[in-house]
Amino acid sequence: MAAALSAVVSAKLGCPPAAALGSWKGSRISSRNLVSMKTMTARRGLVSLRSPRFRVFCAAKAETVGKVMQIVKQQLALGEEAKLAPESQFTELGADSLDTVEIVMALEEEFGITVEEDNAQSITTIQDAADLIDKLVAGGGGKPPAAA
């Protein structure tokens, strides 16, 4: 699985930028539909705010998601055959509150961040965790980073 993940990441890194963006855009549309299905308007707003950032960091995003999946599998003792997706909810993977706090602590150690209580409340999926991690690692405080 680690090798497969590396292959996926390498493939993304090796893709021409346009193709990568196209591929990611498809994923984004799917994600947006999921958010709409949940009728969470706040989340929909957040999705649009992510656009500039996501164009710059799409590779990092995929890498972060992959790492989060690995940590979640370890913490929940899921077998290698368990199929995780960015939109997988921790509760759908059988996590209870003690599992979830252990996942948060493991992510804090892995990425050298501290997740405040308010932020922890919003983490219910792997994608939520990855998005928050990238935000905290960048230290942007939620603002899009300044253009390089």
Added chain:
Amino acid sequence: MHHRLLLRRGAMPVPPPLPPRTPPPGVARPFASLPPPPPLQSRREVHVWYVCPDELNDHSHLDMYMELLSPSERKNALSMNGPRLQKDAMLSRALLRTTLSRYTNSKIDPRSFEFKKNKFGKPEILWRSDDSNMEWPWHFNISHTSSLIACGIAMDAPIGIDVEEKKRKTTKSILSLARRYFTPSEVDSLAKIADSDAQQKEFIKLWTLKEAYVKALGRGFSGAPFNRFSIQLKTNSRIQITKAPKVCNDSDSGDYLSENWRFALTELNSSYYMAVCIEDNSRGSENGSVPLGLKVWKTVPFIEDTLVSGTDAVKLIT
């Protein structure tokens, strides 16, 4: 019994008997009825019904339970990752629906219940205003482990229940978890326990009690952070809740935390800690020492019920 129930409710007039709700066409009526439980005697009493998923493998029974679920519950159960989690999610809803139906003396079919969630996500019964049935006074809460699902029922009092495996292993050290999520006084009490097994058990007891409390409050883990309140576990003494000292510049005032709650902590089947928490509105110090009354059944819905209170399977810790 029914008469006494009415007297306790202030001699309400007896409602006219209602025909039982007709199940949807094409769905066979379950082949056995749900035995009515002994009535909850007071606001200080809690009933708990639990199932062991690994012991429920008869396909015809599982199909019958699946039929009790609403379409959205079925969809949610099937969205779980893997057949084991799907079965557990299905049994959780079936246990809830069959248990609630018992407490209406089967006047409400298990399939007929509807649920809503409060703003923190705590599930509650949605009583239809157009229902001719009167609104029943039941509150419920559910807890899962990987091998046991429990449903707690209380009368006219918000309830929280949590079940954890006694020997649950954590990947993080007990003290690092406690420092991150508990109050300083709780960390201190855990740090004083030299034996690592004893320390782990004490941590699980505290976690279970804190979880039951935030579920009873209806705010859940994120809405009532564990480091806002302390639980003191003392032998031969009632479990105490105190608010943690307010941190400077902390925007969370903790106003939602109150101390008039009643707990029971039990050991179940020698393998689990189960904590139950209900709101305590009793007045007068004379009632202060009356413990929460707990009755526990193991059930295979429609098939078999076993009262386990009063046996070695249920040991009251405090």
